[in-house]
Amino acid sequence: MASTTKLAPLDASKLAITKNASPKTPLPNEQLKFGQSFTNHMLKIQWNDKDGWKNPEIVPYGPLVLDPSACVFHYSFELFEGLKAYRDSEDKIRIFRPDKNMARMNKSAHRIVLPTFDSEELIKCIGELIKLDKEMIPKQKGYSLYIRPTLIGTTAGLGVSVPSDALLYVITSPVGPYYSTGFKAVRLEATDYATRAWPGGVGDKKLGGNYAPCIRPQLDAASRGYQQNLWLFGDEKYITEVGTMNVFFVFKDPKTGKKELVTAPLDGTILEGVTRDSILELCRTRLNPEEWEVNERYYSINEVRDRAAKGELVEAFGSGTAAIVSPIKAIGYEGKDIDVPLLPGQEFGELTNQVAQWIQKIQYGDEEYKNWSHVVADLK
Numbered sequence: 001m002a003s004t005t006k007l008a009p010l011d012a013s014k015l016a017i018t019k020n021a022s023p024k025t026p027l028p029n030e031q032l033k034f035g036q037s038f039t040n041h042m043l044k045i046q047w048n049d050k051d052g053w054k055n056p057e058i059v060p061y062g063p064l065v066l067d068p069s070a071c072v073f074h075y076s077f078e079l080f081e082g083l084k085a086y087r088d089s090e091d092k093i094r095i096f097r098p099d100k101n102m103a104r105m106n107k108s109a110h111r112i113v114l115p116t117f118d119s120e121e122l123i124k125c126i127g128e129l130i131k132l133d134k135e136m137i138p139k140q141k142g143y144s145l146y147i148r149p150t151l152i153g154t155t156a157g158l159g160v161s162v163p164s165d166a167l168l169y170v171i172t173s174p175v176g177p178y179y180s181t182g183f184k185a186v187r188l189e190a191t192d193y194a195t196r197a198w199p200g201g202v203g204d205k206k207l208g209g210n211y212a213p214c215i216r217p218q219l220d221a222a223s224r225g226y227q228q229n230l231w232l233f234g235d236e237k238y239i240t241e242v243g244t245m246n247v248f249f250v251f252k253d254p255k256t257g258k259k260e261l262v263t264a265p266l267d268g269t270i271l272e273g274v275t276r277d278s279i280l281e282l283c284r285t286r287l288n289p290e291e292w293e294v295n296e297r298y299y300s301i302n303e304v305r306d307r308a309a310k311g312e313l314v315e316a317f318g319s320g321t322a323a324i325v326s327p328i329k330a331i332g333y334e335g336k337d338i339d340v341p342l343l344p345g346q347e348f349g350e351l352t353n354q355v356a357q358w359i360q361k362i363q364y365g366d367e368e369y370k371n372w373s374h375v376v377a378d379l380k
Contacts, residue, residue, distance in 0.1 A: 007052025010045060010117040010168075012124035017132065020060035026136045029143055032176040034322065039133035039145075043125055043170040047115045049162075056125045058132060061171065067156035077153025077163050078208040079108040082321045083274070085130050085145040085172075085376065087137050088365030093130055093377040095147070096363045098123050100274040105149060108205040113162045114151050122149070126170055127376035134379055138174050141364060146173045146322070178323035183356070184347040185329035185340075186318075188242055189226035190301045191217050196231040196241060196269075203240075203269040211244065218243065226332055228318075230301070233269065237300045240264050245318035245326065246276040249304060250351055252312050258291060259314060261351065265296040275319040275359070278372070282358050283351075301333055308338045315349025316340045325356045 020040040027037055042061045046054040071077045081101045086094050102119030109116050126147060130137070137145045149170045153163030177183075194217040197203020202210065217229050228243035241247055241264070248263045261283055264270050283294045307313050316328040327348040331338040342349055348356075361367040365375075 007049070008054075010053040010056070010121045010125075012056060012121045012128075014055040015058065015125055015128055016055060017058045017128070018060065019132070024136075026138070026174065029138050029140055029176060032138065032143065032174055034175045034178050035146065035148075035173050037174060039136045039172045039174070041129060041132050042172075043129045043168075045125070045168040047166040047168065049164045053115070053117065058125075058129055064167070064169070066154055069156045069158055070153070071155045071157075071160075071163050072152040074158060075153075075160050076207070076209040077112055077114060077166075078150070079105065079112065079114065079206055080148060080150040080208065081105045081206060083147045083149075084175075084321060084363070085137060085147060086363050086365070086373075087139050087144075087379075090365070091379040092365060092375050093134065093137060093145075093379065094363065094365050094373040094375050095123075095126070095130075096374070097274050097278065097372050098126070098374055100277065101149070104206060104272055104274075105151065108207060109151055111202060111205050112153075112207065114153060114166050117168070122168075123374075123376075129170060129172065131377045133172060134377060136172075136174050138176070141360065143174070143176050144363075146175045148173070178326075183327070185327035185342055186227040187225065187330045187337075188228050188230040188328060188332065189221035189224060190232055190237075190331055190333040191221065191229040192232040192237055193217075194229075195233060196229075198233070199268060201269065204266065204272055206271065214244070221332075224332065230331055232301055236298070237302060238264065238298050239301055239304070240269060241271065242318040242326075242328070245320035245323065246271065246273040247316065247318050247328075248279065249299065249316045250314035250349065251307055252314050254310070254312060258293060260293045260295060261287075262295050262297055262299055265298065273320060275321055275324060278359060278362075279319055279325075279355050282355065282369075286358070301331070304331065305333060305338050308340070313338075314341060315352055317349065317352040317355070319355075324359055325352055327352045 023040040045056045083101045106116045151168045154165045155163045231240045318326040
């Protein structure tokens with residue numbers, strides 16, 4: 001990769017704005033489907049290996065023009081992030097932990113030799129994009145503005161090499177709850193015939209190439225009555241992730257009565273989820289250590305099956321930016337279902353519901369916690 005010592009850095013102070021002359025009106029909340037409608041503007045920042053980052057631009061939302069031989073199409077020079085902005089009760093717009101997303105985006109970029117950038121400068125640019133489309137940020141708990149930063153290689157020409165040109169762009173989408181059925185538990189199929197990620201691979205990076213190969217197994221699982229795959233790895237059948245989310249299980253020790261919250265360790269195969277990190281920190285600081293352990297460790301589907309049979313499985317849930325938490329009620333494994341307990345008459349477990357409330361309160365500014373909820377605009 002070309003030396004970046006003399007290349008221009010990303011500079012939010014040079015942002016230029018061209019307003020959409022024919023802006024769309026916001027859709028009613030009840031018509032919002034995840035990722036299906038977009039705001040009036042987008043952020044675009046060009047880069048090349050001779051000059052560095054060009055001046056950022058906010059322009060009307062619209063198609064990109066790329067050469068058919070662009071390396072993004074042929075060699076998957078592509079990565080993305082996902083985060084959300086929320087309108088709080090005082091009409092302030094907040095982004096949840098954007099610094100974590102920017103750090104992960106730079107890590108992904110470094111892995112596939114796309115240009116890195118100053119995180120704070122991009123956050124500033126995203127803030128201006130949000131302000132410009134502020135009228136399209138939905139009100140009401142459970143609704144938000146989904147933010148999709150994307151970085152692609154745009155070098156024209158065939159042949160696998162370091163991209164000399166790139167485009168960073170950001171689009172935003174008003175969204176409601178990720179699942180149309182609401183906060184309801186899902187059924188998973190434990191999947192060992194396909195592998196989502198492997199040691200030495202890029203499972204901990206948010207690359208587009210990680211996602212398309214997972215759709216066929218998901219369709220296969222759906223044909224058998226399951227909403228998502230519970231990805232297993234290796235002869236040990238370790239649990240890694242669920243669908244495109246991190247996953248947590250709660251076990252209970254019958255001798256001590258102590259509960260254990262477990263999730264897979266970050267060994268390079270697990271996506272470093274922002275929601276995952278948030279859940280771990282909140283549980284470690286808020287759960288009574290005399291009653292709980294919070295561990296990142298390897299655990300297998302066989303452990304889950306065996307402990308469920310003994311009555312030691314308490315609950316389970318997935319976690320991610322889109323859905324926040326997703327309760328789990330059953331796991332198909334070797335032709336049988338492992339039933340996951342739920343609260344009586346509910347579609348979730350106790351900790352699942354508690355974690356969802358903790359995070360939502362911070363996201364919407366009802367509770368302050370370590371500046372996790374980053375105010376980018378005051379609409380009053």
